[in-house]
Amino acid sequence: MIKATHIVRSFGEGDLAVTVLKGISLFIDSGEFVAIIGPSGAGKSTLMYQLSLLDEPSSGEVELDGVKTSGLSQAEKTSFRLQELGYVFQDYALLPDLTAVENIALPMLMQGMRKQDALVKAQKALLRIDMGEKANSLPSQLSGGQQQRVSIARAIAHEPHIVFADEPTANLDSENGQRVMESFLALNKEGQTIVMVTHEAEYAKHAKRIIAMRDGLIVSDEKRA
Amino acid sequence: MIRKYSSFGDVDIPGLELLSDVDVGSRVRMSMSDDAGGTIQKEFIIKGIVKSKVDEISTRMFITDKEFRRLLPVNQTQIQEIAIRTDKSYAPTLVAEMKTFMGNNIARIQTSDDAIPSFLRDVETTMGVLGNALSSIALVVASITIFIVIFINAVTRRKFIGIMKGIGISPVAIQFSYVIQAFFYGIIGSGIGLVVTFGFLKPYFAANPINFPFSDGILVATFSGAMVRIGILLVVTLIAGYVPAKLIVRKNTLDSILGR
Numbered sequence: 001m002i003k004a005t006h007i008v009r010s011f012g013e014g015d016l017a018v019t020v021l022k023g024i025s026l027f028i029d030s031g032e033f034v035a036i037i038g039p040s041g042a043g044k045s046t047l048m049y050q051l052s053l054l055d056e057p058s059s060g061e062v063e064l065d066g067v068k069t070s071g072l073s074q075a076e077k078t079s080f081r082l083q084e085l086g087y088v089f090q091d092y093a094l095l096p097d098l099t100a101v102e103n104i105a106l107p108m109l110m111q112g113m114r115k116q117d118a119l120v121k122a123q124k125a126l127l128r129i130d131m132g133e134k135a136n137s138l139p140s141q142l143s144g145g146q147q148q149r150v151s152i153a154r155a156i157a158h159e160p161h162i163v164f165a166d167e168p169t170a171n172l173d174s175e176n177g178q179r180v181m182e183s184f185l186a187l188n189k190e191g192q193t194i195v196m197v198t199h200e201a202e203y204a205k206h207a208k209r210i211i212a213m214r215d216g217l218i219v220s221d222e223k224r225a
Numbered sequence: 226m227i228r229k230y231s232s233f234g235d236v237d238i239p240g241l242e243l244l245s246d247v248d249v250g251s252r253v254r255m256s257m258s259d260d261a262g263g264t265i266q267k268e269f270i271i272k273g274i275v276k277s278k279v280d281e282i283s284t285r286m287f288i289t290d291k292e293f294r295r296l297l298p299v300n301q302t303q304i305q306e307i308a309i310r311t312d313k314s315y316a317p318t319l320v321a322e323m324k325t326f327m328g329n330n331i332a333r334i335q336t337s338d339d340a341i342p343s344f345l346r347d348v349e350t351t352m353g354v355l356g357n358a359l360s361s362i363a364l365v366v367a368s369i370t371i372f373i374v375i376f377i378n379a380v381t382r383r384k385f386i387g388i389m390k391g392i393g394i395s396p397v398a399i400q401f402s403y404v405i406q407a408f409f410y411g412i413i414g415s416g417i418g419l420v421v422t423f424g425f426l427k428p429y430f431a432a433n434p435i436n437f438p439f440s441d442g443i444l445v446a447t448f449s450g451a452m453v454r455i456g457i458l459l460v461v462t463l464i465a466g467y468v469p470a471k472l473i474v475r476k477n478t479l480d481s482i483l484g485r
Binding site for chain 1: 384385388389390391392393394395396398478479482
């Protein structure tokens, strides 16, 4: 569950200050698949960074699973991200020296899980996205679409409460983009909460809820059947 | 005494009689006076040549204790020096005991180290200071090199560091990985240094000493001394690895991910 209350995010100071988020409040329930859309500069990625604890709002409060995050220290936020959140970045963000299965196992190893257990869970996560045969491939040996699916596997392997995806299809062709969306849909059907930022309406329509932004404000919030 | 090995072998100096046609393995007869004013003659076989750059030592004749007993009753005033071979660590104790037993007036009793001329001791000290200075410079160079290597490594991977922090990996764990990397470099460098020093340089200089006018120069490197230096290097390495890693890891996570 995500609850954001009057989130403001400004950059710079004084006359040069730019306010990117102008007091956003929203509630995302567990199990939802939400797409945040909007034109470039609307503030959608900035909103996602606030919700996912990658950035701190200038004012306002973000509550995740009942935890008020403004009171958390940096170390506590890092730990919270590791335990409760999963991330899919636009450029996949896989570590180039690790194989696919090692990339996925890394967050679980950092959680203190035994290496063997982490690798087994990583392998299962790869199977969930039909990438089992690429377990021992390095990122450089995978296509963009395959890397993004490995990135999705990394985001879900440790069973986070919420998965955040920042423009996950931006670097992919339509076929691979479609496969990534199918992976998200399959995960969401299993109950996974997903918050995705995209500027591509074609992919946003897969989500059950679409939040549209413009100039730092939510201009529409539509739930789909 | 033997012309072949004498510095004055090619000139005739009045009063200086050198032995010609004599070499290692030759049999020579020596005449010495005894306490009663008579003459003792004994034959010796030359076992070897003491080669030294200090004339005071090169012009001496050395005989063993067993041969010395064969000469008795030689006039003992003709004996200039008695060398006793013993364990180096026991030498100071032996000297102290002999002084207690014999007193200080009969002879000068000293260890071989004490007998080293002061100018040689000064040279040795100077070389030691130079060695320590070079070691210190090498340590600074090594630490700067490792700092730069780790810094560049961390800067070029800043985005990945940001990603790791983003997905929840503790900054301490990331810093630790760079410290381990620096430590690895230190260990590898130290290993190479040990192999080069003890496997190549030390044996090489032992076989081909530097030809100083007063002495042969060899490389003095002890394993324990090397271990102390390696210990210092590894501590410096850890610091040189930690600081740049800390500088990069502490940067804002989102800025690192987005390359801002």
